[in-house]
Amino acid sequence: MGYTIAQKIIKSHLLEGEMVAGQDIALKIDQTLTQDATGTMAYLEFVAMGVDRVKTEKSVAYIDHNTLQSGFENADDHRFIQSVAKKHGIWFSKPGNGICHQVHLERFGIPSKTLIGSDSHTPTGGGIGMLAFGAGGLDVAVAMGGGAYHITYPKMVRINLTGKLNPWCSAKDIILTVLKMLSVKGGVGKIIEYGGKGVETLSVPERATITNMGAELGATTSVFPSDEVTRQFLKAQGREKDFVPVFADNDAVYDEVYKIDLSSVKPSAAMPHSPDNVKTVEEIGKIKIDQVCIGSCTNSSLQDMMKVASILKGKTVAENVSLSVSPGSKQVFNMLASNGALADIISAGARVLECACGPCIGMGQSPNSAGVSLRTFNRNFLGRSGTADAGVYLVSPEVAAYSAIKGYLADPTELGEEPNLNLPDEFSVNDNLVVAPASAEEAKNLDIILGPNIKPFPETSELDENITASAILKVGDNITTDHIMPAGAKILPYRSNIPYLSKFCFAVCDTEFSKRAEAAGKGFIIGGENYGQGSSREHAALVPLYLGIKAVIVKSFARIHCANLINAGIIPMTFKNPADYDLIEQGDELVLKGIREKIKNGEDIVIVNHTKGVEIPLDVDLTKRQREIILCGGLLDYTSKNGGNK
Ligand code: MIC
Numbered sequence: 345m346g347y348t349i350a351q352k353i354i355k356s357h358l359l360e361g362e363m364v365a366g367q368d369i370a371l372k373i374d375q376t377l378t379q380d381a382t383g384t385m386a387y388l389e390f391v392a393m394g395v396d397r398v399k400t401e402k403s404v405a406y407i408d409h410n411t412l413q414s415g416f417e418n419a420d421d422h423r424f425i426q427s428v429a430k431k432h433g434i435w436f437s438k439p440g441n442g443i444c445h446q447v448h449l450e451r452f453g454i455p456s457k458t459l460i461g462s463d464s465h466t467p468t469g470g471g472i473g474m475l476a477f478g479a480g481g482l483d484v485a486v487a488m489g490g491g492a493y494h495i496t497y498p499k500m501v502r503i504n505l506t507g508k509l510n511p512w513c514s515a516k517d518i519i520l521t522v523l524k525m526l527s528v529k530g531g532v533g534k535i536i537e538y539g540g541k542g543v544e545t546l547s548v549p550e551r552a553t554i555t556n557m558g559a560e561l562g563a564t565t566s567v568f569p570s571d572e573v574t575r576q577f578l579k580a581q582g583r584e585k586d587f588v589p590v591f592a593d594n595d596a597v598y599d600e601v602y603k604i605d606l607s608s609v610k611p612s613a614a615m616p617h618s619p620d621n622v623k624t625v626e627e628i629g630k631i632k633i634d635q636v637c638i639g640s641c642t643n644s645s646l647q648d649m650m651k652v653a654s655i656l657k658g659k660t661v662a663e664n665v666s667l668s669v670s671p672g673s674k675q676v677f678n679m680l681a682s683n684g685a686l687a688d689i690i691s692a693g694a695r696v697l698e699c700a701c702g703p704c705i706g707m708g709q710s711p712n713s714a715g716v717s718l719r720t721f722n723r724n725f726l727g728r729s730g731t732a733d734a735g736v737y738l739v740s741p742e743v744a745a746y747s748a749i750k751g752y753l754a755d756p757t758e759l760g761e762e763p764n765l766n767l768p769d770e771f772s773v774n775d776n777l778v779v780a781p782a783s784a785e786e787a788k789n790l791d792i793i794l795g796p797n798i799k800p801f802p803e804t805s806e807l808d809e810n811i812t813a814s815a816i817l818k819v820g821d822n823i824t825t826d827h828i829m830p831a832g833a834k835i836l837p838y839r840s841n842i843p844y845l846s847k848f849c850f851a852v853c854d855t856e857f858s859k860r861a862e863a864a865g866k867g868f869i870i871g872g873e874n875y876g877q878g879s880s881r882e883h884a885a886l887v888p889l890y891l892g893i894k895a896v897i898v899k900s901f902a903r904i905h906c907a908n909l910i911n912a913g914i915i916p917m918t919f920k921n922p923a924d925y926d927l928i929e930q931g932d933e934l935v936l937k938g939i940r941e942k943i944k945n946g947e948d949i950v951i952v953n954h955t956k957g958v959e960i961p962l963d964v965d966l967t968k969r970q971r972e973i974i975l976c977g978g979l980l981d982y983t984s985k986n987g988g989n990k
């Protein structure tokens with residue numbers, strides 16, 4: 345029996361465990377990346393582990409999320425990360441160099457290698473045949489220290505692509521079609537591989553758009569083969585030596601197989617407030633729009649920007665529309681400037697922003713009240729744009745640019761023939777915003793620079809024998825980490841200050857939650873299906889830890905958030921019978937008796953609802969290692985107890 349792409353890479357990096365679906369496996373990690381919004385915490389954790397130099401082949405720290413610098417906080421975080429990077433052997437990508445995933449793809453990613461990043465869109469690297477995972481900051485810190493990365497061995501899914509996209513239809517429309525087909529839960533516990541003849545018709549940036557938004561499927565990761573197209577891309581980046589071919593065997597076996605005929609893919613949009621709420625542009629109709637934002641790690645490549653420029657050339661943005669454009673990297677920005685396309689974008693009336701996440705994470709460009717915003721981004725969760733009642737639609741750069749001119753959601757296929765905008769044979773390479781780490785010798789004399797806003801990791805403690813506490817919050821299905829720990833310009837500067845952040849925990853759903861939790865000192869959270877989908881931010885676990893949350897009891901979890909809860913020492917529990925969700929109301933008093941022993945021995949767990957007088961059976965699906973982490977009070981304590989990284 346042959347191997348899938350993922351199986352080949354897993355096999356060559358397997359440190360522990362069996363390649364059987366549902367089993368815990370430990371992988372050797374070749375590369376790591378961090379961004380600043382999760383990086384400060386990750387590096388505080390890394391420093392706490394006491395490792396001198398990173399043990400990976402390449403670790404890169406990017407500054408791309410918090411670049412507004414509306415106070416000293418962001419700049420202090422950047423300085424802290426830069427000082428850690430220099431001292432500990434990490435490459436540092438300065439603000440202005442671009443969005444982590446775009447830059448990593450261009451400059452550092454290598455087919456067949458493993459990569460973990462403290463950002464859920466790290467699977468973008470799958471576009472060049474890397475096995476790339478989004479992870480919590482602590483997992484990344486452990487990997488930098490040379491420790492393994494643990495995942496549940498996933499199921500293998502293959503999506504066969506046939507045919508060729510029609511003019512003005514794009515990779516974004518492909519992934520939106522997949523999201524419509526599989527939903528935001530459809531990829532949970534699965535690696536999604538793309539194959540078939542249609543793959544050859546897609547460029548590396550197009551493939552990366554697709555693997556990037558695999559995060560929205562809840563997938564463990566997504567991956568494309570590394571083929572001649574990949575080789576050409578790496579060659580154009582001056583990195584042909586990094587090329588390694590990676591293909592699935594012809595007799596590889598998949599758990600699920602789907603087929604998409606690319607010629608049937610139509611310009612589409614994900615409607616508010618979920619990336620799987622997809623319809624074609626034609627079905628939605630010509631809705632009036634207020635804003636268009638083009639950029640983000642999903643759609644900010646040179647190819648995307650050239651298409652946008654070609655649509656905007658000689659035109660003017662509609663009177664009532666504000667258009668912003670953020671190129672994904674300095675390389676893209678530079679090339680647009682030197683080939684003249686930037687002038688077409690500016691002349692049309694676009695507001696050109698720096699190469700960073702920007703509006704995607706609510707750092708500026710919030711829409712007007714009840715505004716309709718078309719964005720080429722990957723998430724349209726409620727409130728993420730910074731305007732609570734805005735309606736955000738996720739679209740391709742082609743749909744975005746054409747609609748910006750028209751003033752309503754418009755179908756770019758009306759434009760007729762598409763100009764030939766192939767990737768250049770050579771990208772302009774200039775890594776002068778990437779700072780190399782100091783040598784081990786020099787590093788000894790370097791200090792780490794902290795700022796006053798950088799507060800220590802929240803206090804942890806070993807798991808108690810018994811827990812009695814109330815259900816301090818009850819929420820529904822598909823709760824995102826943007827609900828649990830919102831981002832945006834007002835809060836993002838405080839990612840290294842958990843006490844301050846805690847005031848905003850769950851504010852999107854319940855403004856009183858934080859006060860209630862603080863007053864109670866401890867509590868449980870009750871939730872529905874796919875709890876914790878979206879961002880990898882470990883703050884969505886560290887803040888509940890700080891607020892005394894002992895366990896989260898839900899119908900099902902999203903992968904990264906579940907791992908983050910375990911890392912924070914919070915027990916992730918699921919209802920044995922999902923209907924029992926109805927047996928707990930917010931405010932009920934709940935008791936977990938002998939929980940420490942039960943977790944230790946992997947015994948059945950029952951929670952008693954004292955208020956209602958019922959017993960509810962729960963599942964706690966943890967590996968032996970995860971049980972030990974929970975007993976210790978989290979991964980940091982577990983790691984130091986084990987004398988390093990395990
Ligand atoms: C996001 O897109 O939500 C983010 C911001 O990039 C997050 C990370 C974070 O919250 O800092 C992610 O995707 O993991």
Ligand code: SF4
Nearest residue numbers: 465640641701704705
């Ligand atoms: Fe940045 Fe948005 Fe990509 Fe997250 S999804 S890394 S915020 S551009």
